[in-house]
Amino acid sequence: xEIRKASMDDWEEIQKLYASARRFMAEHGNAGQWGTNYxxxxxxxxxxxxxxxxVCTEDGIAAVFYFAAGEDPTYRRIEDGAWLxxxxxxxxxxxxxxxxxxxxxxxxxxxxxxxxxxIRIDTHEDNIPxxxxxxxxxxxxxxxxxLENGEPRIAFQKNWKWKVDGTKDR
Numbered sequence: 001x002e003i004r005k006a007s008m009d010d011w012e013e014i015q016k017l018y019a020s021a022r023r024f025m026a027e028h029g030n031a032g033q034w035g036t037n038y039x040x041x042x043x044x045x046x047x048x049x050x051x052x053x054x055v056c057t058e059d060g061i062a063a064v065f066y067f068a069a070g071e072d073p074t075y076r077r078i079e080d081g082a083w084l085x086x087x088x089x090x091x092x093x094x095x096x097x098x099x100x101x102x103x104x105x106x107x108x109x110x111x112x113x114x115x116x117x118x119i120r121i122d123t124h125e126d127n128i129p130x131x132x133x134x135x136x137x138x139x140x141x142x143x144x145x146x147l148e149n150g151e152p153r154i155a156f157q158k159n160w161k162w163k164v165d166g167t168k169d170r
Contacts, residue, residue: 006053109121
């Protein structure tokens with residue numbers, strides 16, 4: 001598998017992948033996180049223009065996700081816990097797998113961690129598959145954050161320097 005920045009040449013496939021992901025989420029008890037139209041076209045077009053939307057490829061696009069290094073405004077306030085550290089971090093948002101290549105979403109998370117060594121990510125309380133993957137990958141549940149629209153999300157972080165149990169790693 002390879003990761004590269006998404007381009008407008010990928011547009012149609014990206015839209016299909018997100019539509020498929022919304023259906024999958026709805027069928028697995030998580031209809032509320034992305035509803036019927038998230039992420040919106042304008043948001044994705046802006047992500048592509050800024051060079052922050054990435055695709056994982058292997059015989060086509062296997063997954064798509066947003067990655068950026070730097071502060072995310074929604075992560076400034078956390079409740080019912082705390083971040084592992086306040087070191088510079090990268091964020092992953094809007095990850096969706098085509099479910100055609102086993103482990104594609106996991107590969108994307110690993111790639112993002114290689115870019116910064118410190119990743120923050122959040123997900124909806126009903127997104128059990130994502131929560132399970134993050135825990136399996138050694139992410140630590142840090143608390144609750146709120147999106148700009150006020151919706152709560154479960155916050156996770158992984159830093160190569162810390163294991164889930166709080167002991168040093170590397």
